[in-house]
Amino acid sequence: MLRERIEHHNYRYYVLDDPEVSDAEYDALLRELQTLESAYPELITPDSPTQRVGAKPAGGFGEVRHRVPMLSLENCFDETELRAFDRRVRERLGLGGEIEYMAEPKLDGLAVSLRYLSGRLVQAATRGDGVIGEDITLNARTIASIPLRLRGEAPAVLEVRGEVYMPRSGFEKMNAAARARGEKVFVNPRNAAAGSLRQLDPQITAARPLAFYAYGLGETEGLSIARRHAAVLEALRGFGLPVSDEIRRVKGVEGCLDYYRAIGRRRAELAFDIDGVVYKVDDLDWQQRLGFVARAPRFAIAHKFPAEEAQTRVLGVEFQVGRTGALTPVARLEPVFVGGVTVSNATLHNMDEVARKDVRVGDTVIVRRAGDVIPEIARVLPEMRPADAALIALPAACPVCGSEVVRVEGEAVARCSGGLFCEAQRKGSLIHFASRRAMDIEGLGDKSVSQLVDHGLLTDVASIYALHDKRDQLVALERMGEKSVDNLLDAIETSKQRPLARLIFALGIPGVGEETARELAAHFSELTALVRAQVTDFIERRGVPGIGPKTAQGIVDFFLAHPALEHGGGDLAGFLRSLAIPKVKGRVLDGLVEAFASFDAIKAAGVADLVNDERANVSGVGRITAENIVTFFAQDHNREVIERLEQAGVSPAAAPAEPARASMLAGRTYVLTGTLSGFTRDEAKAALEARGARVSGSVSAKTTAVIAGADAGSKLSKAEKLGIPVLDEAGLRALLEGEETT
Numbered sequence: 001m002l003r004e005r006i007e008h009h010n011y012r013y014y015v016l017d018d019p020e021v022s023d024a025e026y027d028a029l030l031r032e033l034q035t036l037e038s039a040y041p042e043l044i045t046p047d048s049p050t051q052r053v054g055a056k057p058a059g060g061f062g063e064v065r066h067r068v069p070m071l072s073l074e075n076c077f078d079e080t081e082l083r084a085f086d087r088r089v090r091e092r093l094g095l096g097g098e099i100e101y102m103a104e105p106k107l108d109g110l111a112v113s114l115r116y117l118s119g120r121l122v123q124a125a126t127r128g129d130g131v132i133g134e135d136i137t138l139n140a141r142t143i144a145s146i147p148l149r150l151r152g153e154a155p156a157v158l159e160v161r162g163e164v165y166m167p168r169s170g171f172e173k174m175n176a177a178a179r180a181r182g183e184k185v186f187v188n189p190r191n192a193a194a195g196s197l198r199q200l201d202p203q204i205t206a207a208r209p210l211a212f213y214a215y216g217l218g219e220t221e222g223l224s225i226a227r228r229h230a231a232v233l234e235a236l237r238g239f240g241l242p243v244s245d246e247i248r249r250v251k252g253v254e255g256c257l258d259y260y261r262a263i264g265r266r267r268a269e270l271a272f273d274i275d276g277v278v279y280k281v282d283d284l285d286w287q288q289r290l291g292f293v294a295r296a297p298r299f300a301i302a303h304k305f306p307a308e309e310a311q312t313r314v315l316g317v318e319f320q321v322g323r324t325g326a327l328t329p330v331a332r333l334e335p336v337f338v339g340g341v342t343v344s345n346a347t348l349h350n351m352d353e354v355a356r357k358d359v360r361v362g363d364t365v366i367v368r369r370a371g372d373v374i375p376e377i378a379r380v381l382p383e384m385r386p387a388d389a390a391l392i393a394l395p396a397a398c399p400v401c402g403s404e405v406v407r408v409e410g411e412a413v414a415r416c417s418g419g420l421f422c423e424a425q426r427k428g429s430l431i432h433f434a435s436r437r438a439m440d441i442e443g444l445g446d447k448s449v450s451q452l453v454d455h456g457l458l459t460d461v462a463s464i465y466a467l468h469d470k471r472d473q474l475v476a477l478e479r480m481g482e483k484s485v486d487n488l489l490d491a492i493e494t495s496k497q498r499p500l501a502r503l504i505f506a507l508g509i510p511g512v513g514e515e516t517a518r519e520l521a522a523h524f525s526e527l528t529a530l531v532r533a534q535v536t537d538f539i540e541r542r543g544v545p546g547i548g549p550k551t552a553q554g555i556v557d558f559f560l561a562h563p564a565l566e567h568g569g570g571d572l573a574g575f576l577r578s579l580a581i582p583k584v585k586g587r588v589l590d591g592l593v594e595a596f597a598s599f600d601a602i603k604a605a606g607v608a609d610l611v612n613d614e615r616a617n618v619s620g621v622g623r624i625t626a627e628n629i630v631t632f633f634a635q636d637h638n639r640e641v642i643e644r645l646e647q648a649g650v651s652p653a654a655a656p657a658e659p660a661r662a663s664m665l666a667g668r669t670y671v672l673t674g675t676l677s678g679f680t681r682d683e684a685k686a687a688l689e690a691r692g693a694r695v696s697g698s699v700s701a702k703t704t705a706v707i708a709g710a711d712a713g714s715k716l717s718k719a720e721k722l723g724i725p726v727l728d729e730a731g732l733r734a735l736l737e738g739e740e741t742t
């Protein structure tokens with residue numbers, strides 16, 4: 001029965017701090033019951049979960065009777081529901097205009113009530129069932145942000161209502177430590193906070209990273225303040241209680257929605273988890289007139305964010321093949337609504353990840369989609385695993401071309417060995433070549449590349465430049481038409497003039513990203529030089545193979561101790577061997593002779609001359625990338641493609657004479673904010689600094705420009721206020737390439 005199921009989940013959640021289902025699923029059950037009860041009001045009983053808050057205390061703790069009940073909040077999940085709430089409020093108050101609300105973050109922890117008598121903390125209690133809570137005074141005393149004494153002139157009685165929560169950083173640290181000890185980890189900061197606070201041994205609570213925010217009042221005596229919720233918060237602050245500085249006064253539904261969206265964008269940046277925002281009528285007299293229903297006040301509502309996690313089932317696993325042949329396992333899921341969209345696939349990244357999470361086909365899993373991040377499987381619920389759940393195995397053959405799948409020892413990825421014989425790799429490399437940051441050929445995206453490959457019009461990247469001879473065939477294709485074919489051919493023609501760095505990046509050499517491609521273009525100036533390069537052109541060897549710092553020091557010390565040693569002539573290797581210098585034999589001995597040729601040179605060598613190390617001539621190109629580049633250009637088919645590209649007139653401008661790059665942006669200050677798609681923050685910072693710019697963390701009048709990625713927050717609004725130019729990611733690229741002067 002529905003009520004019993006809800007009660008069971010309440011018990012798991014509120015008493016055991018160990019829920020079995022996601023909040024979204026629980027909310028759906030509760031709504032189902034609410035809908036039923038509103039259709040058949042005669043079924044409502046006072047003990048129905050819709051009429052009650054939380055659950056009775058667990059026992060083990062003393063009981064506290066709340067003098068002012070601790071209620072829950074009504075929920076809304078979208079704009080329509082919010083408007084309905086606002087309309088109800090105005091109708092009840094008989095008001096026409098916009099209502100002023102206080103908008104607050106809805107912290108995801110657990111509610112507590114702190115009782116101060118003449119400024120001293122005398123009791124702390126959980127919400128319990130709203131009427132009777134658990135006495136957690138000793139535990140609450142261990143939380144640093146809960147003052148034991150109030151500041152200023154405290155009233156005779158002050159009950160403070162607020163949320164005990166666990167900041168995200170503390171949660172992650174605590175879970176990492178638990179994982180290292182092989183102990184159970186908490187599924188989210190809320191359960192961690194509840195589980196940590198409701199410990200019978202306060203010493204355990206003391207060791208947990210808990211914090212507190214105050215947001216309201218219970219019983220008070222002798223407190224005189226303005227009849228405004230804002231004044232309540234101000235007073236709480238004045239008594240030394242922590243109050244969130246994200247709280248704002250807003251006007252009407254539009255103000256509420258603006259606040260909701262703005263904080264929603266910054267949700268991931270906040271130091272704590274929030275599951276939504278709360279709007280409260282600011283005027284306390286109005287609050288009083290609005291009053292309460294059974295389990296919640298009528299003057300406030302929680303506007304919840306779409307759940308970032310949801311529960312679903314793994315129906316199967318497919319392996320996708322990327323342009324480098326990497327096989328990515330992708331779980332096919334029973335469609336589920338999470339993070340605001342319906343998700344039916346989630347990446348499993350690679351086989352190590354599959355093993356680490358122990359995902360099997362048939363498993364019930366928690367899917368997570370935070371912000372615009374690709375959905376992923378957060379964890380498996382092993383207790384719900386069916387007996388016939390199937391292990392996920394790496395296929396022996398590529399699902400696209402049937403070539404053998406190889407997995408390099410020690411590497412997480414498995415690859416199809418088919419190379420350009422593999423259609424998936426061919427399509428992938430064509431899409432990459434034409435992509436915006438590579439050769440930027442508009443009209444050659446995922447779909448059209450796929451279509452052209454399927455019709456045999458494209459084979460490799462050089463075949464793009466033969467398309468103009470196939471105009472008739474192109475026009476005959478579905479979704480093509482004269483106009484779009486002409487546009488495509490124009491775009492292809494234009495792409496012949498892209499700078500060398502872009503062409504190098506477009507070729508898709510393993511390990512060569514945009515930044516490395518730029519370095520390579522600057523170093524080699526033309527493609528033929530890069531094609532002919534050897535590993536030694538990238539990497540300079542110094543010292544003698546096999547000699548590390550210790551051996552080197554040993555050699556230097558030996559000659560310091562024997563300054564008079566001379567080599568009378570003859571076999572140098574034999575003479576060295578006869579000296580029996582520690583570690584100097586075999587490869588090291590041969591290497592010394594080869595590198596230095598004379599005994600005097602070896603005697604004179606310092607540690608730095610002896611130690612074997614490598615220096616990169618091109619920044620960002622280490623041995624592995626160097627080998628990748630050389631291997632790439634050693635392949636006949638790749639050389640042939642390059643030749644055909646050249647014949648077709650793809651003649652990238654040699655890197656423009658770099659305007660003393662190191663000082664290109666000297667004297668300028670940039671601020672980075674939001675998420676860039678092509679760079680990490682650190683990469684963007686390094687690239688700017690390499691050009692002489694300063695990168696600062698805060699916006700001021702001295703800021704040259706703010707570079708804003710997706711979901712930029714307060715720094716962007718500050719820049720707009722100060723009238724400081726704002727660049728997007730394309731602007732940043734132009735700036736780095738010296739094409740723009742902001």
Ligand SMILES: NC(=O)c1ccc[n+]([C@@H]2O[C@H](COP(=O)([O-])OP(=O)(O)OC[C@H]3O[C@@H](n4cnc5c(N)ncnc54)[C@H](O)[C@@H]3O)[C@@H](O)[C@H]2O)c1
Pocket residue numbers: 009010012013014019020021022023024026027053054071072073075104105106107108109110111112127162163215278302
């Ligand atoms: N997964 C499960 O099995 C399960 C079971 C029961 C409940 N739940 C979840 O618990 C939630 C319901 O719990 P609830 O009754 O505590 O309601 P709620 O969490 O939706 O809202 C009320 C609570 O919000 C908190 N809050 C945070 N910031 C606040 C602020 N600024 N002002 C006022 N209050 C603030 C308070 O603790 C208050 O008690 C739902 O999200 C539900 O999905 C899940």
Ligand SMILES: [Zn+2]
Pocket residue numbers: 321398399400401402403416417418422423424425
């Ligand atoms: Zn393949």
